[in-house]
Amino acid sequence: MNALEEIKSRFAVALAEITDQPEPLLAMIRPTQDGKFGDYQANCAMPLAKLLGKPPRDIAADLVAAVDLSAICEKIDVAGPGFINLTLKDTWLTGQLAKALPDERLGVAATDSPRTVVVDYSSPNVAKPMHVGHIRSTVIGAALANIHRYLGHQVITDNHLGDWGTQFGMIIYGYKHFVDADAYRQNPVAELSRLYKYVRVLMDYHAAVRKLPEAREALEKMQLALTRVSATGTTDKAQAKKQKKDIARLNEKITAQTDVINGLGGTIDKVSADDALLAAANAHAGVEQAVLDETVKLHAGDEQNRQYWDEFLPYCLDDINRLYTRLGVSFDYILGESFYHDQLGPVVDEFLQRELARESDGAICVFLDGYEAPMIIRKKDGAYLYPTTDLATIQHRVAEWQADAMLYVVDHRQGDHFDKLFDAAKLWGYTDVEMTHVSFGTVLGDDGTPFKTRAGDTVGLEGLLDEAESRALAVAIEQNPNLEASRQKEIGRVVGIGALKYADLSQNRSSDYKFSYDKMLALRGNTATYLQYANARVHGILRNMNVTAESLRAHPGEFVFSGAVERQLAVQLLQFSEVLDDVLVDYKPNLLCNYLFDLAQVFARFFDQCPVRDAGSDELQLSRLQLCDLTARTLTTGLGLLGIEALDRI
Ligand code: ARG
Secondary structure, three states: OOHHHHHHHHHHHHHHOOOOOOHHHHOOEEEOOOHHHOOEEEOOHHHHHHHHOOOHHHHHHHHHHHOOOOOOEEEEEEEOOOEEEEEEOHHHHHHHHHHHOOOOOOOOOOOOOOOEEEEEOOOOEOOOOOEOHHHHHHHHHHHHHHHHHHOOOEEEEEOOOEOOOHHHHHHHHHHHHHOOHHHHHHOHHHHHHHHHHHHHHHHHHHHHHHHHHHHHHHHHHHHHHHHHHHHOOOOOHHHHHHHHHHHHHHHHHHHHHHHHHHHHHHHHHHHHOOHHHHHHHHHOOOHHHHHHHHHHHHHOOOHHHHHHHHHHHHHHHHHHHHHHHHHOOOOOEOOOHHHHHHHHHHHHHHHHHOOOOEEEOOEEEEOOOOOOOOEEEEOOOOOEOHHHHHHHHHHHHHHHHOOOEEEEEEEHHHHHHHHHHHHHHHHHOOOOOEEEEEEEOOEEOOOOOEOEOOOOOEOEHHHHHHHHHHHHHHHHHHHOOOOOHHHHHHHHHHHHHHHHHHHHHOOOOOOOEEOOHHHHOOOOOOOHHHHHHHHHHHHHHHHHOOOOHHHHHHOOOOOOOOOHHHHHHHHHHHOHHHHHHHHHHHOOOHHHHHHHHHHHHHHHHHHHHOOOOOOOOHHHHHHHHHHHHHHHHHHHHHHHHOOOOOOOOO
């Protein structure tokens, strides 16, 4: 048991006397931010004061008297309005360190209530090149899977590929009309990707041509409304205020609509400026419908389209697998949407039979409380939809894998889809399984809008990895000009990929974040680069002292705290286990990043103030070396759980 669990379990006994809902109160026991207030703080006296009608300080005093923490705490104080400050015993800390030192798991216990957790992550729509948006799901999902596994849960990772959607209609159509046979023979993936983009351009062009007049009309209406609102004179204060507000709102709408029109205009101009492209667009005026038709044919079992799909899919998979290899991620299962195709009809039938869904305008809909629009599971034309596949997927994951929890690591824009999906699944009977949308924000460029290339295209993931690696290589060369080129390259790879992953993981996942190579590769600050260099530095200390980690672990001595900073490092090291528990509460890997950053900073202070070579006594030197070893292992293990490699030497 870690310190926090130990403290909570003792408090639980005392709180059970007072309330039958101790959980929220126990959650108020936290590590302190400032060592002045001890190591942990319990703030539960304040809410209890209301409940019991007693001053919080008295309640705090009663709790202190009732809680038996003599085995682990040196001191328990009541401070301020009723904070309970707990200070751990040095002997308890050194005892825990001595246990962690020889332990492979650094003293982190596995859970005593393991669950079967399915992590649905990455899940790109194949046949389109992977882009910057895919990095978030991939790295957050992988980290959550690693941490669950490390804590003893049964984890099943599943890449729910979009391998059955319109994008295949697009490449089938593209292949039929535009393939460059030589290029396809030489590099099928590149040619398919070109075809996808080409058909996309044609489709977007026609859509823009269709939408532009409506968009202009809407703008004119807004402008008219603005003129009307601005022209009305009024002396009434309240009315003038409302008028001002209306004008501001209309101006905002006009700006947004102008952007839409400019966007559409840009799409049209791009094609019009290129004679060959324009000719192709004109010759394929029906491309949008034709693509849908090809998709419908594929789903209906059309032999030729099925053959195309069988031929194309492995190429698409090769393409994404190359990226997964570079990112060091893998999956237990890759069950794409196509896997569930045969189960969609039966799912809809069951919903109908059990009257969980009904027909509305020819479509089969699940009406759910609290939503304006129903969830459509079969369209009027008989086509099944994304939610239908997701329902079949839930059924599969529970029946085949006995999932206790399913985590969907997917863009926040799909929030509405998952809200409805989970409600529909509960209606269907899946009430005992946790279903969580682990949503995340958008990757932004410098200007605060979604990260795009200068030409306005989405940023390809492959190019991103290349750039991160080459910039990291430049840093590695600068830091170590005399190192062998192959070593420098390896460092560039580990540091570059690590930086990219960490930049993403260290953000609160719900927020958008600004992508910046310079920031992510900074040698100082909360970056993987800083942590990787810190880790290598600790290894350097052990190397310089000619001690091997094995010898340190084989002969554990007594840990000694000669001052506050060693003790602080000890507390921080022992909180590793607590932070991993914390990550899983709201599925937030950034808490582990913050922890590792804090650890590296405490270590830097320790290194500054506590000489190892000139420790003054063998005992103190050994203790300090052992703290170094624990720090390096915690950094390496923590980074590893985040999916980031660490090197002993940089
Ligand atoms: N393929 C989807 C997309 O790219 C994400 C799938 C997420 N997983 C799921 N079970 N719906 O938007």
